[in-house]
Each structure stands twice: as structure tokens, then as C-alpha cells.
Amino acid sequence: MDEMEKTILDYVIEEYIEDEDEDEEIGLDSPLISSGIVDSFSMVSLKTFLERKYKISIPDDKATPEAFDTVRKIGKVVREIIG
Amino acid sequence: MSNMGDYEAAYRDFDWEQAKGMLGYKDGDPINIGYYCSDRICEQGKGDKLALIWEGFKGEVKKYTFDELRVNSNTYAAFLRSIGVEAGDRICIFMDKIPDLYFSFLGILKIGAIAQPLFSAFGEEALFTRMENAESSVILTTKKHFRKVRRIKDKLPALKHIIVVDNDELKFQERESAFILEKADKVEKFDSLSTELESPSVLHYTSGTTGQPKGALHVHGSLLCQYMTSKWALDLRDDDIYWCTADPGWVTGTSYGIIGPWSLGVTQVVYDGGFSSAKWYRILQDYKVSVWYTAPTAIRLLMKDGTELVKQFDLKKLRHMCSVGEPLNPEGVLWGEKAFGMPFYDTYWQTETGAIVITNFPGMEIRRGSMGKPFPGIEAVVLDLETHEVITEPKKVGLIALKPGWPSMMREYWNNPEIYKSKFINGWYITGDRSSIDKDGYFWFVGRDDDVINTGGHLVGPFEIESALLEHESVAEAAAIGKPDPVNMEVVKVFVALKPGFEPSDDLELSIMNFVRKRLSPLAMPQEIEFMEKLPKTRSGKIMRRLLKAKEWGEEIGDTSTLEDD
Numbered sequence: 001m002d003e004m005e006k007t008i009l010d011y012v013i014e015e016y017i018e019d020e021d022e023d024e025e026i027g028l029d030s031p032l033i034s035s036g037i038v039d040s041f042s043m044v045s046l047k048t049f050l051e052r053k054y055k056i057s058i059p060d061d062k063a064t065p066e067a068f069d070t071v072r073k074i075g076k077v078v079r080e081i082i083g
Numbered sequence: 084m085s086n087m088g089d090y091e092a093a094y095r096d097f098d099w100e101q102a103k104g105m106l107g108y109k110d111g112d113p114i115n116i117g118y119y120c121s122d123r124i125c126e127q128g129k130g131d132k133l134a135l136i137w138e139g140f141k142g143e144v145k146k147y148t149f150d151e152l153r154v155n156s157n158t159y160a161a162f163l164r165s166i167g168v169e170a171g172d173r174i175c176i177f178m179d180k181i182p183d184l185y186f187s188f189l190g191i192l193k194i195g196a197i198a199q200p201l202f203s204a205f206g207e208e209a210l211f212t213r214m215e216n217a218e219s220s221v222i223l224t225t226k227k228h229f230r231k232v233r234r235i236k237d238k239l240p241a242l243k244h245i246i247v248v249d250n251d252e253l254k255f256q257e258r259e260s261a262f263i264l265e266k267a268d269k270v271e272k273f274d275s276l277s278t279e280l281e282s283p284s285v286l287h288y289t290s291g292t293t294g295q296p297k298g299a300l301h302v303h304g305s306l307l308c309q310y311m312t313s314k315w316a317l318d319l320r321d322d323d324i325y326w327c328t329a330d331p332g333w334v335t336g337t338s339y340g341i342i343g344p345w346s347l348g349v350t351q352v353v354y355d356g357g358f359s360s361a362k363w364y365r366i367l368q369d370y371k372v373s374v375w376y377t378a379p380t381a382i383r384l385l386m387k388d389g390t391e392l393v394k395q396f397d398l399k400k401l402r403h404m405c406s407v408g409e410p411l412n413p414e415g416v417l418w419g420e421k422a423f424g425m426p427f428y429d430t431y432w433q434t435e436t437g438a439i440v441i442t443n444f445p446g447m448e449i450r451r452g453s454m455g456k457p458f459p460g461i462e463a464v465v466l467d468l469e470t471h472e473v474i475t476e477p478k479k480v481g482l483i484a485l486k487p488g489w490p491s492m493m494r495e496y497w498n499n500p501e502i503y504k505s506k507f508i509n510g511w512y513i514t515g516d517r518s519s520i521d522k523d524g525y526f527w528f529v530g531r532d533d534d535v536i537n538t539g540g541h542l543v544g545p546f547e548i549e550s551a552l553l554e555h556e557s558v559a560e561a562a563a564i565g566k567p568d569p570v571n572m573e574v575v576k577v578f579v580a581l582k583p584g585f586e587p588s589d590d591l592e593l594s595i596m597n598f599v600r601k602r603l604s605p606l607a608m609p610q611e612i613e614f615m616e617k618l619p620k621t622r623s624g625k626i627m628r629r630l631l632k633a634k635e636w637g638e639e640i641g642d643t644s645t646l647e648d649d
Contacts, residue, residue: 015597018227035140036179036357039204040384041539041571041605045596052589065358065384 001028004054005075011049012071016042028072033065043068050074056081085445087315090456097459099490102307105314106346113277114303116284117160117193120345121153122275133350136324136370137182140356145182149348152186155264157273159183159190162262166244168221170195170276173286175214175222176331177201177232180355183248183264184331187223188341192284195276197300199286202332203228208551208602211235212295213288214242217497223262226250233259280304280490286497287334289434290544291515292533298497299434305338305491306346308438312458313343316430318403318445319374326352326366327376333541334434335407338491339376343438360388364396371400378408380539382415382427383570390422398423403445405430408540409572410528413451429454431528433514434542435506437491441483441526454518454526462486464511465520468532471508477522480529484511534628536565538573543607545628551602552577555595557585560618564632566611574610578631580617587614 001009005028013026016038032038038046047063050056058081067077087093107123108114124130130150137145147155168174174191176198178184184200191198199217201210210231214222218241222232225248232245236258244258251261278284284303288296313319317339325344329335344351352370356362358381367375385393404419404427411429419427430442431454441463443455457463464473465481474481485492492512496503506513517529536543545563552561560580565573577595585591592612600608619627633639 018230031140031357034357034359034362036355038357039605040358041608041610042600044574044610045593045600045608048593048596052593064387066360069359 002075004078005071007053008050008074008078009071012038012046015045029070031069032071033069038068040065046074050078054078054082085315086318086320087444087446087459090444090447093315093459094457099307099460102311102460102490106307106310108307113275114280114306115192115195115275115278116303116306116342116346117156117189117191118275119306120189120342121149121156124149124345124348125153127348129348132348134345135182135185135351135353137353137355138366139181147182149345152189152345154269154271155182155186156189156193157270158264158267159187160193160273160275161270162267163190163196163221164194166221168194168196170278171283172196172221173199173217173219175199175201175217175219175224177203177205177210177222177224177228178248179203179225179227180330180336180353181225181249182353183223183225185341185353186264187248188331188337192278192303193273193275195278195282197283197286198337199298200331200337201288202330202604204604204606205231205332206600206602206604207231207235208554209547209604209607211238212547213298214239216288216295217286217298220244221246223248226253229253229259278303281494283494285337287337287434289334290535290542290547291502292535292544293546294502294544295547295550296544297499297502299334299437299493300495300497301437301491302494305437306342308489308491309338309343310346311460312439312442313339313347313349316428316439316442316444316458317343317374317376317405319344319347319349321348323349323373324352324371324400325349325374325376326354326370326372328354328363328378328381329376329407334437335376338438339407358384360385360392364393364398367398367401368396373400374403374405375401376405376407377427378540379406379411379415380408380571382406382411382418385422386415386418387570390418393422401425404428405442407432407439409537410452410454416449416451426451431455431526433516435493435512436485436489436514437493438489440485440489450521450525452527453521454528456524456526461489463526465518465526466508466511466513468517471511474520478519478527480517480519482532483514483516483518483526484508485514486510487512534564534632536563536573536575538565538568538575538606539571541606543575547603548575548577548599548607548609551599551607552579552595554602555598557581557591558595560626562618562626562628562631563609564628564635566635568610575607576611576613576635577609578613578615578618580615
């Protein structure tokens with residue numbers, strides 16, 4: 001897990017996980033959107049966080065439920081935009 | 084041929100007395116939704132038929148027959164009675180779409196208590212508002228959501244029991260305990276309370292422009308509407324496999340995700356996971372879903388992924404698709420035809436109406452973008468916006484109004500008689516929605532008549548959002564409006580004036596967004612925040628939300644004579 005992935009994972013755990021016991025179960029490849037942990041509405045705050053943190057703009061066609069479904073996939077989207 | 088047959092004949096000849104006969108109900112008999120959805124189906128010889136096919140987000144699958152549904156709901160009913168629950172008590176269900184939700188819902192109804200389902204994504208404030216108003220005495224929840232309840236329990240003196248249904252190893256404190264269905268003695272025989280047509284059954288909270296959400300109370304007699312509309316509008320038949328994608332925290336998830344289909348003895352699929360186009364198509368395929376009831380927001384998300392993806396799945400069992408929550412745009416109907424070879428049938432109703440009241444019927448010509456026509460037994464008109472007289476002129480926009488008297492109409496707003504009374508004018512129930520009617524009787528939705536925000540098919544009240552915003556340490560003034568959105572119809576946009584010492588920043592914006600999301604729900608979270616020096620107000624100091632909304636929508640700003648001078 002690289003630094004960016006760790007930052008995103010920490011944010012997801014901090015902001016979206018209600019049950020503390022689930023913290024340890026969430027990893028790089030845990031489904032977020034398709035599991036319901038992060039719903040499509042909350043995805044906006046996750047996207048906003050990434051945009052502010054990494055000073056980027058994520059176009060809507062890159063911020064799909066599939067592309068945001070795991071921390072690893074999110075990291076890939078961010079890295080592609082940063083270039 | 085559809086279940087209903089010819090619409091014009093059905094509309095002309097049908098009245099709700101006939102529904103009683105079709106359901107097998109005689110005046111004076113008890114009518115209990117819990118019994119009708121489980122015991123009665125078993126008495127019809129369908130005890131071994133599957134009632135529920137459940138899949139969790141990790142892929143685990145559980146299946147229950149109608150007999151298991153009967154026994155499991157009996158077991159919940161007996162447990163609740165054993166802890167002192169009585170008829171009329173409000174019992175909250177606060178959990179994801181797990182099987183216990185469905186069993187406990189019917190169990191609550193079997194003992195004549197009032198089921199109060201709450202959306203599991205609600206934050207503490209949203210939860211508190213609804214439980215305080217209803218003076219709920221019990222909440223059934225899961226370990227995942229338990230802590231939210233614990234944090235507010237001291238402010239809820241009427242709450243006697245917090246019951247966790249999936250974990251009995253937590254360190255419980257006062258008023259907290261566990262009930263694990265798998266470990267309980269199964270209750271084979273339980274006599275449902277002999278509730279009547281007018282006995283209260285379900286309490287769903289819904290948002291208005293002003294004040295906190297209001298609890299629309301329904302009765303056991305609402306079953307007549309849910310049964311008939313499931314039969315004629317959803318066209319459900321005995322051999323169907325039916326999937327309603329709605330969460331029972333909202334009225335669609337109970338009226339059509341529990342009551343309607345099970346009163347017909349139809350097998351239901353429940354998927355307790357989030358949205359993914361491929362996953363949803365896989366559910367339709369794997370469980371051979373034949374009737375599907377979903378929402379425009381989901382349809383628009385599916386559209387984004389194109390028709391190629393649909394074609395990768397074998398969906399030949401699918402024969403009827405319906406949509407609810409907000410008007411389905413013509414593109415959505417058309418896309419249904421392209422992707423699935425059949426249109427989506429738009430249905431219109433509200434929490435307050437308890438069941439579908441205006442809809443497109445199978446077998447009837449669909450006019451893309453139209454809401455359809457009134458359900459048989461429903462008298463629907465549009466009223467002049469000023470005089471509230473019935474409009475007879477085609478295509479003239481007015482308020483959608485319904486003649487009271489259909490069985491699933493709400494009977495009151497809980498603890499709020501004044502607001503309830505205000506919903507009726509000149510003998511009509513006023514829906515708060517605007518539409519026109521064409522010369523052939525099709526209704527065409529125009530929009531809300533108030534400031535309520537319809538996001539992803541759910542109504543969110545601006546007052547509730549503004550109240551939450553004012554609790555944020557930085558916010559001095561706030562106004563919430565709906566902003567047009569291509570997927571969700573509207574999303575929440577807020578205007579905020581900050582307290583001295585706070586400056587707009589990226590971090591602050593994110594902090595406000597997450598604050599509202601956690602206190603209320605993801606639906607209520609602002610998707611956009613506009614910081615202002617101060618918000619426009621009337622001379623009496625009331626924030627002019629209307630003006631902000633008109634600017635956002637590019638509409639005429641209208642009369643600003645009451646606007647405060649700078």
C-alpha cells in the first residue's frame with residue numbers, strides 16, 4: 001500500500017465506517033460502493049476530498065461507482081489524473 | 084393480457100368494495116397485514132413456496148419459504164409481546180435490508196403495534212427527530228448501527244428497549260439487550276391480533292418545506308390498495324420472481340417491498356448491497372427476475388453504462404418493469420425499450436397516499452414522460468393554483484389533488500393535526516405536486532409546489548438541512564435548495580454565511596458536507612456549498628429561499644418588494 005492509498009483508506013475508515021470492528025476488515029480491495037459502505041451520494045464528499053487533497057479535478061465520467069469501488073481503484077483514478 | 088385487462092372498463096366498474104372480495108375479506112372480519120402476508124398464504128397451500136431470496140453484498144445467499152416467513156414473524160411477535168409491547172406502540176426498525184427487517188416488520192404488525200421503519204443511513208439527528216416525535220418505545224437494530232442509537236438514548240425517555248438482533252456479545256448497558264432469531268425458540272403458532280381496517284399499522288416519516296419531518300400514519304386496511312395495485316399496476320402473478328430495489332426505510336420498500344407482493348404470495352428478491360450496473364444485471368439474471376420495480380436515478384445510472392453491458396446478461400425472464408420516486412423522463416422510457424425490449428412503466432404516489440394512485444398500466448398506451456392515468460377507485464384532478472377550483476381545460480397546469488377515501492390514505496400526521504388539516508382544501512387532498520392533464524386523461528408532471536427537495540427519488544426538507552447546518556460551529560446563516568441534476572433530478576445545494584472568524588476554504592466545505600451527512604443522511608448532504616457574505620432576507624428577517632432557488636434555476640425572481648434593504 002503506497003502513501004496515497006493509505007491516506008484514502010484512512011479517510012474512508014474515519015468518515016464512513018460506523019462499526020469500529022469493521023475498521024480492520026476494510027482493505028485496499030474491499031468493495032465500498034457495491035457493498036453500500038459508501039453510497040452514491042456520499043461519493044460526492046469522497047470525490048471532493050480527493051480533489052482538495054491532491055489539487056485535481058475529477059471529471060464525472062471518471063467518478064463512476066465502478067471506478068470508486070475500492071481504495072486501489074480510487075488511487076488509480078487519482079494517479080491517472082495527476083499524470 | 085395484463086391482470087387488469089382493459090383500463091377504461093376497470094376504471095369505470097371498479098370500487099374498493101370489490102377489492103375486499105378479491106382479497107377474500109368480509110366486512111367485520113379482522114384484517115392484519117402480518118397475517119395476510121404469511122399465515123394466509125400458507126393456508127392457501129403455498130407454505131413451501133419461496134417468499135424471500137436474499138443476497139448480501141458479500142455474495143451470501145439465504146432463502147426462506149412462506150412457512151419460514153410465518154414462523155419467523157411469529158417468533159418476533161411473541162418476543163416483542165414478552166417484553167411488554169402493546170397494540171399501538173411505535174416500534175422502530177433500524178437496520179440494513181437483512182432478513183430480520185422483513186420478519187420483524189410482519190411480527191410488529193401481528194401484535195397490533197405500529198411499525199416505524201427508519202432508513203439505516205440516517206444519522207443521529209435524523210434518527211432522534213423521528214423517534215422523539217413518535218415516542219417510540221422499542222428500536223430493533225444491528226451492531227453496525229447500534230452506537231448511533233446509544234448516543235441519543237438519554238434524550239429519548241419513551242425508549243424502553245434497544246434490541247440488537249445480530250450480536251449478543253456486546254457490553255450492554257441499561258435498556259440495551261439482544262434478540263437473536265436463530266437462537267430463539269421458534270413460535271409455530273401465534274394468533275395475530277384481530278386488528279380492523281382502521282387499526283394503525285405503519286408510520287413513515289416524510290419531509291415538508293417547513294418544520295421537521297412528519298409521520299404519516301397508515302392503517303391495516305391499506306392492504307386493500309397495496310394488494311390491488313401490486314396486482315394491476317405491477318401486474319404481479321403467482322409465478323413471478325419480483326425485485327423491488329427500494330429500502331424499507333422509505334414507503335416504497337414497505338408497500339411494494341413487503342406488503343403488496345407478499346399479500347399476493349409472490350416470491351421476492353432482496354439485494355442488500357450498493358449500486359453497480361453489472362451486479363444489478365447479475366441479480367436480474369441469476370434469480371430469473373420477471374417483474375422489476377426500481378427508480379429513475381438507478382435507471383439513469385444504468386443508462387450511463389450503455390446497452391452493451393445489458394446484452395451480456397440473460398434477462399429473458401424479465402417481462403415487466405416499473406419506476407417510482409420521481410418522474411421518469413422520456414429518455415428513460417425509451418432506453419428501457421432499447422436495452423430490455425420493453426419500456427419502464429412510471430408510477431406516481433407518495434408516502435401519504437400509501438399506494439400507487441396515478442400510473443401507466445401494462446396494456447395501456449404509454450406516452451413517454453407521462454405519469455399515466457389514475458388507478459381505478461382513485462379520483463384525481465388538477466386544481467387551479469389560485470382558486471383551487473378543478474381545472475377542466477386540457478394541458479393547464481395545476482395542483483394534483485385526490486378525492487379522500489381510498490383505503491391507503493394516511494390517517495394523520497403523528498402529533499401534528501394542524502399540518503394534516505392543511506393538506507385538504509375544498510374536500511380534496513393536496514399532493515403538493517403540479518401537473519397538467521392532456522385531452523385523453525394522461526397526467527404530465529411539472530414539479531413540486533413547494534421547496535421540498537426530491538433527490539434520487541427521496542424527499543428532503545430544506546428546514547431539516549438548515550437546522551443541521553446551523554449546528555456547525557462556523558455557520559451563521561443557511562438556506563438549502565434543490566439544484567437540477569441529470570442523474571438524481573435534484574441534489575442539495577446550500578448557501579451559507581459564516582460566523583466572524585471563519586473564512587471559506589476547501590477544508591471547511593468538506594467539513595460542512597460531512598457534518599450534515601453524519602447528522603442527517605447522505606441524501607441530505609449538500610453536494611454544493613456557496614459561501615455568501617449574508618443571505619437575502621425579508622424585512623422581517625426571513626431568509627428568502629425562493630429567491631436563491633429562482634436564481635439557481637434561471638427563473639423569474641418575482642416579487643422582491645419585501646426584500647431587506649442593504
